Amino acid sequence: MWFGDDRVAGKPNVIRTTEGQKFYYGMGLYRPRDTEETRRYIEQIRSTPIPPAD
Numbered sequence: 001m002w003f004g005d006d007r008v009a010g011k012p013n014v015i016r017t018t019e020g021q022k023f024y025y026g027m028g029l030y031r032p033r034d035t036e037e038t039r040r041y042i043e044q045i046r047s048t049p050i051p052p053a054d
Contacts, residue, residue: 001026
């Protein structure tokens with residue numbers, strides 16, 4: 001994600017800003033490509049033990 005003026009106009013995912021602007025934000029939302037693949041990935045994460053802290 002890029003924040004800026006005409007200098008970043010050729011980049012993907014540009015949020016136009018102006019000099020002196022005090023607050024910038026961005027949020028990316030993505031939809032899973034395959035529902036079953038996403039479910040398997042979440043289950044894999046859930047079943048992976050968290051290592052103990054030192």
